[in-house]
Amino acid sequence: MKLFLGYLSILFRSQMQYKTSFWLLTAGQFFIPFTTFAGIWFLFDRFGTLQGWEFYEVAICFAVIHMAFAISECFARGFDSFSSLVVSGDFDRLLVRPRSTVLQVLGSRFEFTRIGRLVQSLIVLIWAVVNVSLDWTPLKLITLILMVISGTVIFAGILILAATMCFWTVQGLEVVNILTNGGRELAQYPLQIYERWVVRLFTFVIPFGCINYLPLLYILGRTDGHDLLYALTPLAGLLFFIPCLFVWQFGVRHYRSTGS
């Protein structure tokens, strides 16, 4: 843990060397989801409702997944850009050090500029939470927090899977973008509006549904009875992460027996 903070500190100071670039990029990271959100606002302005979902409800959906994405991109950036680590041979350097590879790859890179996106979605979340018409209970707030945590972990898992692919080939990584960026854009709307197979795919295979849609049903009081079940779905999402770690270890083993 202390080592992780050490990595954080050194990388933070590294990026602070380039202050203007940092602030400009962070501002950019704020505005990109901002325009997406503005798009949603305009759509609601024109259409009024989305299959029974009000604007602020969708806003919560949006905010949670973007927050989760931002945090995971900030911390798991090392996995996101893992291909450069392998190609340059710097992964070997990590193997020569007496620490776990996951910790070191996590510590190899932080993208602090994602804070811009985080701030934006946080503002949206607070705005939506304040304006949405429902009674908040402590359990609902806890669920909300769990949603963000679960989302972060799931996104991180996807990034780890993508990074593991680099042990075999550096091509085809773009496809993973579909899952991270595409999945995020898809899940920013309540899954209900999509076709059934989409809903099933993104609930059971890649559990985006567990991040915002299902728990949100509980929060908004739209569940069909099993309240607690829906509230706990974020935890189910966490389960996704464990196989990802195993796949990673498998990949490292493969790398070490076949060389680069």
Place this chain on the structure above:
Amino acid sequence: MNTGKEKPQSAQSSQVQHANDGPPRTHTAINRPPRNLKRYVSVFRIRLTYSLQYRTAALAGVATQFFWGFVLIMVYTAFYSASSSDPSISLPQLVTYVWLQQSFLAFVMLWFRDDELFRLITTGNIAYELCRPGDLYGFWYAKLLAQRMASALLRCFPIMIVASLLPQPYRMMLPASLVSAGLFIIALLLGLLVLVAISMFIYISVFYTMSPYGSLLMFTVIGEFLAGLIIPVPLMPDWLQDIVYLFPFGWTADFPFRVYAGHFGHTEALFGIMSQLIWLVALVTLGRQAMKKALRRVVVQGG
């Protein structure tokens, strides 16, 4: 180092020191159009063949685009199904718009990753480019044009073909009429030229900021929004649509796509094409001037 008519007198003195280690002087006093046109064409062709080799990247890109297209259409369908208000553009037209956007994404997005040019400027290797005869604006324009065309060529046909064969409501429509199709192609190409002219400003600005990211990000974010990438222009509130058409961004892609979908009639399309031409001339003229000033600055400072 001589690059024709563009070197002002003040630059010559700072260049004297480099006279001995630079390449031999080539004197091109006046750019003769036919010879330079051939050069632009060859730059264009080289770039095109180079970009066409990236097949795997293109394949992955096509997959991504299909995914996005589907997501967008599903979202819009959901909005349309529950709504009672009368939208200004019909769902089939909107679906067509979305697929066109995905097919010709390279003609719409401002942020086209070409680190090569950025690196050229920031590392100062620009000196090599300056040594070549011909004008830099033209070369870079041809290069950027080729990149986008290559990227679009690889993707547009698969996407459009598959999209026209999809089941309703995902299906893409055929053009409203043969005339619409023709007008569409003209508008699309003009739109591309306008877009490249806009993007030239991004590269020129790097001469001043020396950092390819940062300030440009804001410009591209807003530019792309105004081009209808985030939300199709027809779905924007009317006041916003008026704003959009004050800027050239809407003329790059939104306009041609709507011509195709029949959202703009033939006369409107012709007037639109006129506007595109006016914007193109204005942007290129301004761009060349800005580049001249920027290059002067580089040369005086020694790069």
Place this chain on the structure above:
Amino acid sequence: MIELHHISKSFKVARRSSGIANAFKSLFSREYTTVQALDDISFTIKSGEIVGYIGPNGAGKSTTIKIMSGILVPDGGECRIMGYTPWRDRATYVRHIGVVFGQRTQLWWDVPVIDSFELLRDIYKVPPQEYRRNLEHLTETLELSNLLRTPVRQLSLGQRMRCEIAASLLHNPDILFLDEPTIGLDAVSKLAVRQFIRTINEERGVTVILTTHDMHDIEALANRIIMIGRGKLLVDGKLSDLRSRFGSQKTITIDFRSSQDEPASVASVRELPGIQVLSMANERAVLLVDTDQTNISDVLGQVSNLLEVVDVSITSQPIEEIVLNLYKEHQL
């Protein structure tokens, strides 16, 4: 301390052929060729030795280093280093080794050197007192005191190399793997680095394994050479032995005063036994003398009878040539 027994490693390399037809075929099935990177490599290195590990490019040097540092798992054979099996006991074993890659840096680029050192201290869990002691010692011997607060990207290559070596020693490793440590350095820095490696080897008993193409490094540091070629172990012995085997040739450079008899004298010099004229021009003769066939004093005497000698210098065969001869002998 380091034992390798019959280590073998082969790689499957995908064969990519040119042409569109082949590219299309490769979408469905890939052809692989097997490259035998290491074939039955065995050697033993005692604690405190400095070993030069040489061989032409692609011979398998970096593969061996990777196996010894626990990065790569061999196909066959055994390797015990300080009682560990490197790839199996990676996390615990790696604490005892230090690695310097000449062309890549292990320091963080934009922050002061000292920050990198402190993070490495945390990574290796070096006790604070030991760290401070090491740091002081390394700073003094490598003259790093005015470099510590500079960001790594602002250092010259020579300065950076000194910091890299220091970084690799902060945790008191017993073995140091150096991969091309002096590449790209200027003469002064090279000397400093070599001096330092000698010092830590003598004072701390650090075993050093040095891969390099710079034969002067070998000459200055290694008393033992292991040469590998095309995956096979070719030479394993002391440098002095190699020298006496191949180093029988010496080069004599003679400056003389030209005279009217010069053409005839020069012709006679060429006829002398046991020598080969490398160049003869502008009152300077460079002769290669095979000390197996004749000796230096005889040659000098004979030449001074023929030419009016002004100045003489004698050099032994450079080690590059010895190594080249070795390569030739093994047809590399």
